[in-house]
Amino acid sequence: MRIALFxxxxxxxxxxxAATSTVRLLERLGHEVVFPPGQTCCGQMHxxxxxxxxxxxxxxxxxxxxxxxxxxxxxxxxxxGAVRHQHAMVARHAGDRALTSRAxxxxxxxxxxxxxxxxxxxxxxxxxxxxxxxxxxxxxHSLRMLRVADRPRTLLAAVRGLDLVELxxxxxxxxxxxxxxxxxxxxxxxxxxxxxxxxxxxxxxVCTAGDxxxxxxxxxxxxxxxxxxxxxxxxxxxxxxEQESAVRR
Amino acid sequence: xxxxxxxxxPTTAPPGVGHLRGxxxxxxxxxxxxxxxxxxxxxxxxxTTIRAKSAGVIAExxxxxxxxxxxxxxxxxxxxxxxxxxxxxxxxxxxAGGVVHWAADAVQANAIVTDLVRTAGADRVIKVKSMAxxxxxxxxxxHAAGVTAVETDxxxxxxxLGDDRPSHILVPAIHRNRAEIREIxxxxxxxxxxxxxADPAALAAAARRFLxxxxxxxxxxxxxxxxxVAETGTLAVVExxxxxxxxxxxxxxxxxVMGVEKVVPTWRDLEVFLxxxxxxxxxxxxxxxxSMWTGVTPGDGPQAFHLVLLDNGRSAVLADEVxxxxxxxxxxxxxxxxxxxxxxxxxxxxxSVYPGPIGAVLSPQLTGIDDNASLPYASTLCGACYDACxxxxxxxxxxxxxxxxxxxxxxxxxxxxxxxAAAAYTMDHPRLYEAAQRAARMSRxxxxxxxxxxxxxxxxxxxxxxxxxPAQTFREWWADR
Numbered sequence: 001m002r003i004a005l006f007x008x009x010x011x012x013x014x015x016x017x018a019a020t021s022t023v024r025l026l027e028r029l030g031h032e033v034v035f036p037p038g039q040t041c042c043g044q045m046h047x048x049x050x051x052x053x054x055x056x057x058x059x060x061x062x063x064x065x066x067x068x069x070x071x072x073x074x075x076x077x078x079x080x081g082a083v084r085h086q087h088a089m090v091a092r093h094a095g096d097r098a099l100t101s102r103a104x105x106x107x108x109x110x111x112x113x114x115x116x117x118x119x120x121x122x123x124x125x126x127x128x129x130x131x132x133x134x135x136x137x138x139x140x141h142s143l144r145m146l147r148v149a150d151r152p153r154t155l156l157a158a159v160r161g162l163d164l165v166e167l168x169x170x171x172x173x174x175x176x177x178x179x180x181x182x183x184x185x186x187x188x189x190x191x192x193x194x195x196x197x198x199x200x201x202x203x204x205x206v207c208t209a210g211d212x213x214x215x216x217x218x219x220x221x222x223x224x225x226x227x228x229x230x231x232x233x234x235x236x237x238x239x240x241x242e243q244e245s246a247v248r249r
Numbered sequence: 250x251x252x253x254x255x256x257x258x259p260t261t262a263p264p265g266v267g268h269l270r271g272x273x274x275x276x277x278x279x280x281x282x283x284x285x286x287x288x289x290x291x292x293x294x295x296x297t298t299i300r301a302k303s304a305g306v307i308a309e310x311x312x313x314x315x316x317x318x319x320x321x322x323x324x325x326x327x328x329x330x331x332x333x334x335x336x337x338x339x340x341x342x343x344x345a346g347g348v349v350h351w352a353a354d355a356v357q358a359n360a361i362v363t364d365l366v367r368t369a370g371a372d373r374v375i376k377v378k379s380m381a382x383x384x385x386x387x388x389x390x391x392h393a394a395g396v397t398a399v400e401t402d403x404x405x406x407x408x409x410l411g412d413d414r415p416s417h418i419l420v421p422a423i424h425r426n427r428a429e430i431r432e433i434x435x436x437x438x439x440x441x442x443x444x445x446x447a448d449p450a451a452l453a454a455a456a457r458r459f460l461x462x463x464x465x466x467x468x469x470x471x472x473x474x475x476x477x478v479a480e481t482g483t484l485a486v487v488e489x490x491x492x493x494x495x496x497x498x499x500x501x502x503x504x505x506v507m508g509v510e511k512v513v514p515t516w517r518d519l520e521v522f523l524x525x526x527x528x529x530x531x532x533x534x535x536x537x538x539x540s541m542w543t544g545v546t547p548g549d550g551p552q553a554f555h556l557v558l559l560d561n562g563r564s565a566v567l568a569d570e571v572x573x574x575x576x577x578x579x580x581x582x583x584x585x586x587x588x589x590x591x592x593x594x595x596x597x598x599x600x601s602v603y604p605g606p607i608g609a610v611l612s613p614q615l616t617g618i619d620d621n622a623s624l625p626y627a628s629t630l631c632g633a634c635y636d637a638c639x640x641x642x643x644x645x646x647x648x649x650x651x652x653x654x655x656x657x658x659x660x661x662x663x664x665x666x667x668x669x670a671a672a673a674y675t676m677d678h679p680r681l682y683e684a685a686q687r688a689a690r691m692s693r694x695x696x697x698x699x700x701x702x703x704x705x706x707x708x709x710x711x712x713x714x715x716x717x718x719p720a721q722t723f724r725e726w727w728a729d730r
Contacts, residue, residue, distance in 0.1 A: 007723050009676070013686050014716060016723035023727075035727050041676040046669055048630060050652030054673035061677055086649075093653075144632035173589045177629025184627065185708035186280045190289075190593040191629075192712065220713030 001121070002032045004069035006062075006110065008079045008212070009041040011233075015212040018075045021239035022113060025126060026073070028239070039065045044082035047090055049179045056094045059087045063102045071120060072110040075235045077142025077210045080112040085145055112142060113235055114151040114210060124154050129242040131161035135204035136234075137195070137218065139211040140173050152210055152234055159237060165202040169194070176217035192221045199229060210234045260565035261617040267355040267386040267561075268414075269616050271600015274623040279594035288424050292595055295423045299586045302532030310528065319521045321641040324577035327513060328567060334479040334512050335558060341482025345544020347554040352506075354561045355385035361557050362387060362471065362504055363394045369502045369553070371396065371469040377486060377493040378402030379473025380418060380580055381506045381559055383602040384615075387471065398471070399463050401492040403456050410437040416596030416604060419530050419582040424595055427452065460492060470496040470551070474507040475579070476522060477556075480515045483543045484556070487526060487536045497540045503551035508559050510567075510576040522579060525639040530581035562615035571650040575610045577640040584634035584644060590627055599624060606634035610647040618654045625651035665705075683724070690718045 003026055011018045023033045043058030062083070066072050074080050084107040091099035117123050136156060142148045156164050175181065175191025195218060199207050207222070209215050212233055219231030262269050271278060282288055307313050327334060339349040352358035366374055374391065376382065376398050388398040388409075400409040404422040408415050411433040415421030422430070427447040434441050434452065438459055445455055472493070476485040484505055486493050497503060513519065527536040545554050567573050585591045585605030596604035601612040601621070609628060613621035625648045634644040656666065675681045702710050709715065721729075 009682075012723040013689060014718060016719050016721060016726055019723040020726055035724070038679055040679055040682045043673070043676070046673055048649055048652070049665075049669065050625075050649075050654075050656035051666070051669040051673070052653040052656075054669050057677045058673060140629070140631035140633075144636060171633075173629045173631035173633070175589070175629060177631070180626065180629045181713075182705045182708035184276050184279060184590075185711055186276070186283050187590055187594050187627075188629075189712040190283055191589050216716070217713065220709070220715060223714040223716075224712060 001071060002034060004066060004072045005033055005035050006039060006072050006074040008074055008076045010212050011075055018212050018233035018235050021235040022075045025235060025239040036065045042079050042082045044079060045178055047086050052090055052093055055090050059090045059103060060099060063099060063106050066106050067102060070109060073113055073116045075113050075233060076212060077112045077139050077146050077148060078213055080110055081141040081145035083107050083110045112146055112148060112210060114148050114155055117155060118151045125158035126238050128159040128238050128240050129161050129245055130159050130237045130240045132206045133163040133165060133204045134206045134208055135165045135167045135199060135202040137167055137207060137209040138170055139209050139214045142210050143171060155238060165204050167202060168198045174214050174218050176214050181217060192217060196221050200227060206230050206232050208232050208234050208237055262562035262615045263354050263356055267384050268602045269384060269612050270620050275598055275627040276623060278598040278600060282595040282598050283593060288595055291424055291426050292592055296586045296592045299532055303529060306528045306532055306534055316521055316525055317639055317641050320525050320639055321577060323513060323518050323521060324640050328573060328576055334514055335509055337479040338477055338482060338512050342544055342556050345482050347544040347556055350555060350557045352557050352559050358385050358506060358557055358559050359387055359390035363390055365504055365555055366396050366469055369469050373397045373467050374469045374471050375463055375467045375496045376400050377472035377496045378405045380602060381473045381508050382471060385561060401460055401496055403490055406456060407433060414597055417582060417585060418580050464495045464499050468500050469502045470500040471504045472497060474505050474511050476519060477507060477512045478516050479512050481543060483541050485541045488538045489531060489536055491538050494538050494540050498550045500551055502553040504555045506557045506559055509563050526579055526581055529583040529639040566614040572614050572647050574642045575614060575647060577642055578607050579640060581639055583637040583639060587633040587637045589631060606644045610644055610651060613651055618651060618658050622655045625655060686722050
């Protein structure tokens with residue numbers, strides 16, 4: 001299958017390994033990945049902070065860039081959530097009917113990575129090998145906007161060598177919330193402290209999630225406290241193989 | 250700023266009266282509550298307990314999702330034909346011997362109630378716990394007129410005796426634990442046993458002794474209403490303690506203050522809400538007391554009944570296509586109990602009698618966005634509130650909508666608006682975007698895990714490291730393949 005990668009600005013700039021892993025994983029499964037040029041950002045930060053009109057050109061750009069593709073994937077529940085639940089709203093608010101319907105059409109063809117693997121490609125064992133104790137944080141937008149439910153856990157459970165441990169109070173937000181983390185830094189930090197306490201209680205050496213943004217937040221806190229627990233994107237785990245592991249060793 | 254509708258009614262709740270506006274912004278108020286470890290322990294314990302209890306009884310109900318859909322649909326229909334239903338309610342209440350008063354705002358409502366109490370010749374009223382009367386600051390207005398209002402809901406009494414503010418819709422003293430309640434009773438309750446312990450049963454017994462005497466000696470009661478049935482003119486109050494039942498039946502005069510959105514079209518509609526409300530709010534299958542009354546019944550219960558219909562900004566909310574869903578709220582507090590922000594910051598940080606996620610969407614609409622501009626940002630948009638809401642109010646959607654309103658209401662550019670515009674421009678020009686990525690990489694030299702960044706980014710680095718930008722962006726990696 002020919003799959004267009006919506007890299008997301010955060011993964012592109014700060015966490016390229018989430019995106020390169022998505023490419024390697026999909027190619028290993030026998031699919032063709034293309035990277036549509038001209039893509040930048042979905043505009044979620046603008047919309048969610050109240051700058052709806054600033055988001056309009058970004059929605060227009062996103063729709064123009066991705067409209068030619070049948071299947072689009074992003075390694076982010078949050079950015080796919082923005083495409084699926086906000087782009088049409090932003091276009092409608094700007095009074096652009098043509099853009100609204102094109103945005104709806106692109107949204108219907110856009111999948112978060114675990115959705116693409118399980119629902120579109122029909123695979124739950126991607127042949128990965130990852131010999132670590134791992135806990136999974138189901139990010140709010142994956143969980144409650146996209147309803148990815150158990151898809152990521154199912155994928156992780158099939159990874160060889162991986163010891164999956166349940167995260168207590170997993171469904172509670174980590175406190176990131178985009179500009180919330182800065183505007184309400186103290187409340188955000190209080191939420192993060194509880195999330196980190198739960199992560200540490202699992203004894204996992206890796207905390208994974210389907211969103212680089214939440215991992216930036218949780219990882220930033222775990223690093224500040226020098227806990228030694230790493231944050232790793234779900235795509236990186238699923239892309240890991242025994243051969244790679246052997247080479248590294 | 251008071252805007253007016255084409256009907257000439259003030260569209261927002263007037264300032265200077267009632268409790269819809271805080272003294273400071275949410276982040277500033279939250280910062281202070283977060284430094285109180287006792288408050289955080291109390292809140293965590295209480296919200297965790299209610300969450301578990303509520304989830305348990307909701308799981309028993311196989312048609313919960315259908316009930317939610319029905320609740321949302323009935324409320325949406327009600328809001329769609331609100332004027333007609335309110336007039337129908339007025340007609341039925343009047344036929345049954347009640348008197349209906351229309352109050353455009355808090356000032357009018359307070360004046361109406363004060364006049365009625367004076368006319369009844371009372372200098373003391375007993376109160377059933379009510380959000381609407383807190384919203385308009387009725388107790389303060391009565392006090393100014395020389396009338397003492399005694400709260401009879403146990404938690405509300407704790408708040409009143411402690412000269413405190415409620416911090417939760419349903420459990421107003423959620424921020425207090427047993428030991429603190431004992432201290433308040435010992436200090437403030439007339440005739441209290443000095444040997445009082447912090448045992449919940451002993452605390453309840455002390456309150457009961459104090460309240461019983463008040464019930465029997467007070468001729469006027471003031472209540473709110475959970476529901477009003479337009480078809481029959483029936484008012485309904487649901488509660489757990491029975492103190493509400495005392496207020497609704499013992500005094501000669503009963504005055505009910507009700508937000509206009511509390512009306513439901515038919516008697517049968519109560520079937521849906523009386524299932525939704527207790528399970529979503531207290532985690533009970535059925536609330537212990539459901540009191541219903543229609544006008545007055547000669548020889549039985551209050552012989553004078555007044556219904557005050559309160560607007561106080563609700564027409565403005567109704568006029569907003571996205572925001573009006575907030576008027577579906579049945580004040581169950583499920584959104585507070587699941588909200589991770591509420592659990593840490595507590596109810597007082599919201600500055601309004603309506604705290605938590607529903608408060609963050611309701612208060613700024615009732616007052617106008619200018620007076621509560623920080624509230625729509627008091628959320629991570631995690632969506633837990635939307636999932637918990639028994640009438641399916643899409644709170645995150647309204648929050649995002651109100652944030653846009655807050656930005657649009659600003660008269661001049663801010664550092665944030667300039668940065669947002671610059672970011673949008675950069676993101677719409679891929680060459681500039683790539684240049685910005687290279688600039689981010691240059692900051693690797695600055696290093697030190699992003700510590701010591703200037704405001705507002707120091708909000709991040711106070712508790713979190715920033716990773717170093719990678720040696721290669723994804724698009725550079727892709728181009729090199």
